[in-house]
Structure formats: C-alpha cells, structure tokens
Amino acid sequence: MRRLAFGCVFLAMLAMPLAAQEAPSESDQSATAFDAAAAWDEFEQVLRRGYAYIERDDIDVEAQLDRSRALAAKAPGKAAVRRIMHRTALTFMDPHLIVGPFEDDDYAIVMTAADLDARFEDGKAVIVDVRRGSPAFDAGLRPGDEVLSVDSKPARAAAQAPFGEVLPDPTANQFDYGLTLAVNGRRKGDRSLELRKANGQVRTFELGSTRDWADSLREREPVDLSFVGPRGDVAVLAPLNSLGNNDTITAFDAALKNAIAAGARAVILDMRETPSGGNTEVGRSIIGHFTDQVRPYQMHRIPALEREFTVPRQFVEYVFPREPFFGGPVFVLHGRWTGSMGEGIVIGMDAATGATTIGSNMGDLLGGLWNEQLELSGARVDLGGEALFHVDGTPREDYVANVPVEPASTARDGTDPVLAEALRLLEKR
Incomplete structure (x- = not known):
C-alpha cells in the first residue's frame, strides 16, 4: 500500500504490518487474474485501522461492510471494485470519506461542488x-x-x-x-x-x-473585505475557499489591517464560503488576530494509535496572538458550506476569542484528513484519521452556534439571514 501526503505523521507507524505484505509488481499483476476480494480487503483494512469515525451508532457498519464485501468479491475488475468502495464510502455520510479516482457519472463532491x-x-x-x-x-x-x-x-x-x-x-x-x-x-x-x-x-x-x-471559482482573491451596517463601519472578512492556500495568511493580515485603518467598529468573520477546508496554519493565523493570549482552540484524538498499540493519543492545539489584534465585537458566520478547517476556525473562535457564532449546522467533514493509495485496486482513499473536538469536549460535527439560524446562506426571500442577524445583534449591543 503506497502512501501519499498525510495529515498526520503518526499514520506512517500504523501501516507497518500492512507494508510488510508487499503488493505484486505491475508485471506480476498483469500475469495473474485480478483478485477482487483481496482488493476489497486492502480497503477495509484501511478503514478499520485508520478511519476515526468507523464506530458509529447511526448506521450498522458491520452489516454495510458485509454487504459491500460480498458485492466486491464478485466484481469483474478494478473499476468495478473502486465503484463499490466509492459508494460504500457515501453510506457513511461523511464528505471527508472519499474514494477515487472518479468517473464522470459519479456524483459531485459535497459541499465543495454543491450549491x-x-x-x-x-x-x-x-x-x-x-x-x-x-x-x-x-x-x-x-x-x-x-x-x-x-x-x-x-x-x-x-x-x-x-x-x-x-x-x-x-x-x-x-x-x-x-x-x-x-x-x-x-x-x-x-x-x-x-x-x-x-x-x-x-x-x-x-x-x-x-x-x-x-x-470557475478558483481564481478569486483569497480574502474578500467589504463594509456593511448603517454607517458602513462594520468590516466583513470572508475567506473565499482559500484555507488551504498559505497566501491566505498574509492576505487576511492585510485585509484586517485595512479594516482597522478604515475605522471598523466591529468585525464579521464570514466562514460560509470555505467548503473545501484547508490547513491548521491558515486556521490558527486567522484566530490569532482576535486573542491577546495563548489559548487552546481545538482538541485532537487519534483512535488508530489506540487500536494499534492500546495506548490513547489525545492533544490540544493552541493559537498564539497575532498582529494586528482586533479587540472589538466579533461575529462569526457559518453554515452548510463551512467545511473542515472552516469548522475548526468556528469552534476555535468560540473557544479562544469569545466571538459570537451565528449560523446553522456546518459541512460535517469529519476529522483531520489522511490519504491512502491502494495498490491492488489503484484507488485513492481520503478519510478522517483524527477525531476533532471543541476544547469543551463537544465533537466538532455536533457544534451548535451561539445563535442558531437556519437557513444560513439564503432566506426564502433571497436575503442573507445570518448577516442580518449579526447586524441586528450589533445594534442591540
């Protein structure tokens, strides 16, 4: 099993027993019949070993894997096995659990390619x-x-x-x-x-x-800055699905500096256009502008290590203050297109800064992302290898806003419901 870039260095340790079972070379595979059952077993081992969310009480995981395993054993080739893996991943209702490569008739990835x-x-x-x-x-x-x-x-x-x-x-x-x-x-x-x-x-x-x-949205600037409110002095900073782009760090720094220079009396951090997630460096850099102390923002747990060694691994990640600092009122907007690192920023802003969060259920991209390349089927697997929590112990996917609002992106009349709520709360304050 060949590995790609992982979200966590610990994953390399987890694969040692599997790596010892060397897959046949391409020339060997061409001379022997494709073993669909073995290809499925390789995939299932990855799930059972690395997927942080395989223990579920909302679906019958064992029944699902039994059903998919039986189908995979009868598959005529690699493409058919990959299709069964792909569809099995969908049954977990987790946009972070993905099996590719994709076919044109596969469904679009939610929530990145979703409207x-x-x-x-x-x-x-x-x-x-x-x-x-x-x-x-x-x-x-x-x-x-x-x-x-x-x-x-x-x-x-x-x-x-x-x-x-x-x-x-x-x-x-x-x-x-x-x-x-x-x-x-x-x-x-x-x-x-x-x-x-x-x-x-x-x-x-x-x-x-x-x-x-x-x-078509990939060419947008990393961060959008606008001003709203009756006096036009409320700054809205919106990362535009750019949390995986390290240029967003300096772009956000500059946007906040410009907002402060323009006399912003409050900041609305709009996280509703971050469906593809990102990395923790960008996330921590954003949160750091709104705290003047080192504070915890997110808790990580790695079930794979406990499964392998019986020794639990859990740690808390911190944010550090970052210039420019903004100490005025802050509102954080979120909704269904707030994904992964966007979700982490929302719970981190709640934990580390005392900002008011407003919105609906988020994208529910479960955990910190790891990647696997499967040798026998040629499939690539993305999965949440680290379970993530608010520092108060609430699973990230169960977080509820300080001010719940649904829908969070578009009201029935086409207006923006959570932006209106943020401005209402600011005037009331």
Whole structure:
C-alpha cells in the first residue's frame, strides 16, 4: 500500500504490518487474474485501522461492510471494485470519506461542488439552503422549494441512486445525504430539477454542472473585505475557499489591517464560503488576530494509535496572538458550506476569542484528513484519521452556534439571514 501526503505523521507507524505484505509488481499483476476480494480487503483494512469515525451508532457498519464485501468479491475488475468502495464510502455520510479516482457519472463532491442542501421533511423532499451566488441561487431556487424529481426520477428514488446496489434500504439520514448528492448532480453533465415553488407553481430548472461552476471559482482573491451596517463601519472578512492556500495568511493580515485603518467598529468573520477546508496554519493565523493570549482552540484524538498499540493519543492545539489584534465585537458566520478547517476556525473562535457564532449546522467533514493509495485496486482513499473536538469536549460535527439560524446562506426571500442577524445583534449591543 503506497502512501501519499498525510495529515498526520503518526499514520506512517500504523501501516507497518500492512507494508510488510508487499503488493505484486505491475508485471506480476498483469500475469495473474485480478483478485477482487483481496482488493476489497486492502480497503477495509484501511478503514478499520485508520478511519476515526468507523464506530458509529447511526448506521450498522458491520452489516454495510458485509454487504459491500460480498458485492466486491464478485466484481469483474478494478473499476468495478473502486465503484463499490466509492459508494460504500457515501453510506457513511461523511464528505471527508472519499474514494477515487472518479468517473464522470459519479456524483459531485459535497459541499465543495454543491450549491444546494436538501432533506426530507414530513415525507417531502425540500431544499434547505442555497449557496449564495451559485447557479441554483441565480436561477431562483430557494429554501422551502419541494423537489418532485431529479433527472426525471422521483425524489426518493433519486436519493437512493447515489448508493446503488451497496445500500438498498437507506436510513432516514442516508436518504437526506443521498438527496443532497442527487440535487447537486454528477461530476459531468447538466441536471434537471422539477420543483414545486412556495406559490404552488411546478417548474423545471435546467442547471449546469456544479463541478464546472466550483472550478470557475478558483481564481478569486483569497480574502474578500467589504463594509456593511448603517454607517458602513462594520468590516466583513470572508475567506473565499482559500484555507488551504498559505497566501491566505498574509492576505487576511492585510485585509484586517485595512479594516482597522478604515475605522471598523466591529468585525464579521464570514466562514460560509470555505467548503473545501484547508490547513491548521491558515486556521490558527486567522484566530490569532482576535486573542491577546495563548489559548487552546481545538482538541485532537487519534483512535488508530489506540487500536494499534492500546495506548490513547489525545492533544490540544493552541493559537498564539497575532498582529494586528482586533479587540472589538466579533461575529462569526457559518453554515452548510463551512467545511473542515472552516469548522475548526468556528469552534476555535468560540473557544479562544469569545466571538459570537451565528449560523446553522456546518459541512460535517469529519476529522483531520489522511490519504491512502491502494495498490491492488489503484484507488485513492481520503478519510478522517483524527477525531476533532471543541476544547469543551463537544465533537466538532455536533457544534451548535451561539445563535442558531437556519437557513444560513439564503432566506426564502433571497436575503442573507445570518448577516442580518449579526447586524441586528450589533445594534442591540
């Protein structure tokens, strides 16, 4: 099993027993039949050894792995095995658990390549939130719209389709996850959504690929600075899905310096456009501007080490003060497109700075990301190898805002609900 860059140096230790079982060379493999069962076993070992969230009480993990293992054993080749692995990963409802390489007809990655959040409510499939400035937003889709069909499939059948044969009977939560995948379409090609609007009108929306749109956003500046409020003196700093770009450190420094020089009386840190996560250097650099003391911001736990050696490993990460310091009122906005390191910044701002957090459930990208390259199937696996927590012990994915607001990106009338709430609270203060 060949390793790529890992989110944690400890993973190298975990693979030693597996590494001893050297995979056949390419020439050897070409001379022998592909062993689908062995390829699946390699994948399952990675999950059981490294995935921090394999112990679950919301799904029957053992039943799922048994079902997928039986299907994989009958697969005719590597591509078929990878497809079963990919769909099995989706059953965990974790955008950080991904198996590639991808096919064009695989569903777009949520929430990076997504502009809609959806779930079932009282038996109806409904849009929960719409990413601002997206194709869906521009087309007029709004929270509360009922999804009648996706690409001519009834909503419930469309929600089951991403899992295929590996999950014939999804749970309610899996149906919700599948629905979000379905309405955001596949990696390549358009999507057709039949919706019932709030006024009862039934309309069909033809929307382009969310992946193509997400790719088009890569040329944005790392950080956006704007001013809002009745007097235009409230600075809004928004990292634009740039938390994995170390240039964001200096860009945020400069943006905050400019905000302070312009006389900002309050800062709104808008984390709602960070679906792809990032790295802790960028995260800690941002939080450090809002504390004047060294403070803890996030707790890490590495279950793989305890599984391997029976010795638990847990540690707390700290932020250090960083110039320029801003000591005025700070509000942190978050929602479904706040992912991974974005989620870490939200809980870190709550823990280390006393800022007021406002928003909905976040992206729920579970844990700190590790990567594996599988030799037998040629698959790449991304998974959360470190479980992450607020310093008070709350799992990051269970964090609830100081001021809960749903939807967090787009209200039914198209306005910005959490930005309005931040300004309301600031004037009240």
